Structure formats: C-alpha cells, structure tokens
Amino acid sequence: MVVKAAGLVIYRKLAGKIEFLLLQASYPPYHWTPPKGHVDPGEDEWQAAIRETKEEANLNKEQLTIHEDCHETLYYEAKGKPKSVKYWLALLNNPDDVTLSHEHQNWKWCEVEDAIKIADYAEMAQLFRKFYKYLNA
Ligand SMILES: Nc1ncnc2c1ncn2[C@H]1C[C@H](O)[C@@H](COP(=O)(O)OP(=O)(O)OP(=O)(O)O)O1
Numbered sequence: 001m002v003v004k005a006a007g008l009v010i011y012r013k014l015a016g017k018i019e020f021l022l023l024q025a026s027y028p029p030y031h032w033t034p035p036k037g038h039v040d041p042g043e044d045e046w047q048a049a050i051r052e053t054k055e056e057a058n059l060n061k062e063q064l065t066i067h068e069d070c071h072e073t074l075y076y077e078a079k080g081k082p083k084s085v086k087y088w089l090a091l092l093n094n095p096d097d098v099t100l101s102h103e104h105q106n107w108k109w110c111e112v113e114d115a116i117k118i119a120d121y122a123e124m125a126q127l128f129r130k131f132y133k134y135l136n137a
C-alpha cells in the first residue's frame with residue numbers, strides 16, 4: 001500500500017525574482033521540503049495539501065493563488081514504505097511572514113537553483129525545474 005501525501009510548492013515574487021518556500025524538518029535527517037503531509041481518511045490530496053499548508057506554514061488558501069493545472073506526483077520510499085506526494089504550485093499573493101509548526105525548525109525562500117540544492121532529492125529537483133519552467137513559459 002502506498003502512503004499518500006500532498007502539499008503545495010509555494011513561491012513568491014520578490015524584486016522580480018521567483019523564490020520557493022522550503023521548510024526544514026525538526027527531526028532527522030532534517031530534510032527540507034515544501035509544506036506537505038499525509039492524506040487523512042476521508043480527505044483527497046487537494047484537501048490534504050491545503051490543510052497541511054495551513055498547519056505547517058500558517059498560510060490559508062485565501063493568501064494563495066493555486067495553479068490547479070500545474071502539479072506533479074513524486075514517488076519514493078519513506079520509512080520502508082512506498083510513498084506518493086502530490087504537489088501543486090501556488091503563488092503566495094503577498095510575501096507575508098510564514099510561521100512554523102513544531103514539525104519544522106527553519107524555513108527559507110530559495111531561488112530555483114538554491115531550492116534544488118537544499119531539497120537534495122533528484123525527483124524534487126525535476127519538480128522544481130518543471131514548475132519554474134511553467135512560471136517562465
Ligand atoms: N523527494 C524525496 N525523495 C526521496 N526521499 C525523500 C524525499 N523527500 C523526503 N525524503 C526522505 C526524507 C526522510 O528520510 C523520509 C521521509 O520524509 P518525508 O517524505 O518528508 O516525510 P515526513 O514523515 O518527514 O513528513 P510528512 O508527514 O510531511 O510527509 O524520506
């Protein structure tokens with residue numbers, strides 16, 4: 001059984017530059033990902049993505065413009081189980097402050113190459129490239 005998760009790849013535009021939001025886990029391996037988490041029973045991936053973004057970064061749907069047509073699903077193994085994570089791209093309308101839940105210890109706004117470095121996983125790198133291309137198309 002695949003463990004399903006979902007999230008939002010949030011970006012902002014600051015001084016003409018696109019920056020992506022990454023959150024650092026407060027537990028090993030202290031990895032950096034966009035806000036995301038498990039799909040709860042009775043929820044679909046879209047609902048989970050929005051709920052997790054609120055819980056993890058304190059950002060509401062109203063503060064975001066979600067690009068419903070720009071999404072990607074990653075598949076990898078986490079804690080010995082296959083996991084899927086569906087991400088949609090979302091603009092943070094105003095570059096407001098982000099506040100964190102206890103699950104994270106730090107956050108960072110990163111330009112695309114920095115986001116790719118810090119996220120550190122090959123599929124995540126591809127996802128950032130694809131979403132960045134979408135924004136520059
Ligand atoms: N894109 C990825 N590819 C491969 N491994 C990853 C990727 N992202 C994270 N991992 C690793 C880091 C951890 O060792 C493990 C679980 O991380 P992650 O999927 O972020 O779940 P999580 O349990 O920390 O949080 P969440 O509840 O938000 O899904 O998988």
Ligand SMILES: [Mg+2]
Binds near residue numbers: 036037038052103
């Ligand atoms: Mg999470």
